[in-house]
Amino acid sequence: MAFALLVDPVPATRPAGTFGPTRRVDASAKEVSLLDLGVLRGDGCFETLAVVDRAAQEVDDHLDRLASSARLLELPDPNLDQWRAVVREAASLAPDTGEHTLKLVYTRGVEGADRPTGWAHLGPTPDHTRARRDGVSTVLLDRGYPRDIESDAPWLLVGAKTLSYATNMAALREARRRGADDAVFTSRDGWVLEGATSNVVIRRGGVYQTPPPESGLLHGTTQRAMFRVLADRGARTEYRDLRVSELMNADAAWLVSSLRYAAPIRAVDESPLAVDAEITSLVNESLAARRL
């Protein structure tokens, strides 16, 4: 079960209900122009949402981030009512049960046309049971930047989820070459940033901690959901900058992302970390149960 919905993005000011229908096509249909700046220059942004039993998760947070990425890229503001309708339509077409992946793509469009391109596609989510339960091994990889780069040099687009993602993919290959499952990016000045495609959450002294989004990383929708789950159970959560040594010496740590949820980090550069199976499964069951 996989398909795509082609979207004709309308200005943010256009009122709900006045934009045209999507067009449903095969997921791998050739529908992108050879001159689309999304492919020629990675010039666009995306979001990846989990759809569980036909319910799209964290829709508002994902759409807010899409809008924020577009702003950093100076793309026209996406019409969030339109995208919300697209998400609703795609989710409604998903199978009744199971985990699916919904990707939203919003690019600068065909060179010279001055009109963004958009589409959504939905397909099955790979089985993440094992990573969620047994955890993932990680290596630390230098992101090259100091932690405060985002305010210093906004043109580096550190806070935007752009289609220029080749480095994230190269980091995953490097991790696998070193025999690990995933990568944790560190700043040039020794701070923990984020995973290659996830956020880092650690627990120390009973407090769940993650680096603040303004510290050169993407604010995670699932990290936020995990913090809400934990706070609801009375746990303390906190945004603070984390030294690499604090990750290495954490009582427990996770890589958190939309599709894999909370995957315990069981090793950092071959140094083992304890897996808290109880909290992990509690968090992941709560994340899977979200129906809003």
Added chain:
Amino acid sequence: MAFALLVDPVPATRPAGTFGPTRRVDASAKEVSLLDLGVLRGDGCFETLAVVDRAAQEVDDHLDRLASSARLLELPDPNLDQWRAVVREAASLAPDTGEHTLKLVYTRGVEGADRPTGWAHLGPTPDHTRARRDGVSTVLLDRGYPRDIESDAPWLLVGAKTLSYATNMAALREARRRGADDAVFTSRDGWVLEGATSNVVIRRGGVYQTPPPESGLLHGTTQRAMFRVLADRGARTEYRDLRVSELMNADAAWLVSSLRYAAPIRAVDESPLAVDAEITSLVNESLAARRL
């Protein structure tokens, strides 16, 4: 006059003459799959060649760099005989006279298919007469990395010309916002790197200088051609790391790229630089006259 040639990339080991024909389509034809990793993750590389009076320029240097970018991205080695034939075919279809732009694109292909995607497109080159003659104003923008990042962190793909180009485009927008024409990236530790889409060449004490390619930048095909032109006329050329102050105090400086050739830098952060009209036009006439 614009068109694209769709390429079915074959392994590098396949002997010349045994690969299929290209397919000619409209330049903006929708021929890219919605699942192509080139668009979903900027996961691929490209080259931009000048075609002047039907002659493609610096073909070998461009193809070598395509191969080197692919290696850094761990894509299958491109078959350079195949790409050379594509360049030849595209150039032969160009109008008899005038400047055209030939872009080669090589991506990781459709997700899961394990087979790269390729195409070439050719279209008219915008008129760069004014930038070549009167020069460009520039601003210095922090690239975020130290100069030696490439050896430290190859997963950052600093030496590859990838489709993940959103930052280069954002730097150009920032330059324009500041009232300048172009951007010069500097390293975190105060060295000159390269332009947003070009290389920097300066002259000081009669010696033409550019930062070495291993210092966190792309080795420019046109910078190399310019050095050959200058060396042929007995000028001294040199690769050496350049401090920002050396650029600011240069006797002359240029942004050098495949389509615009050598554009004199007439200001850096509003501090004026002298334009050497004589050398500039000599260099640009020689660059335009290349017919190999």
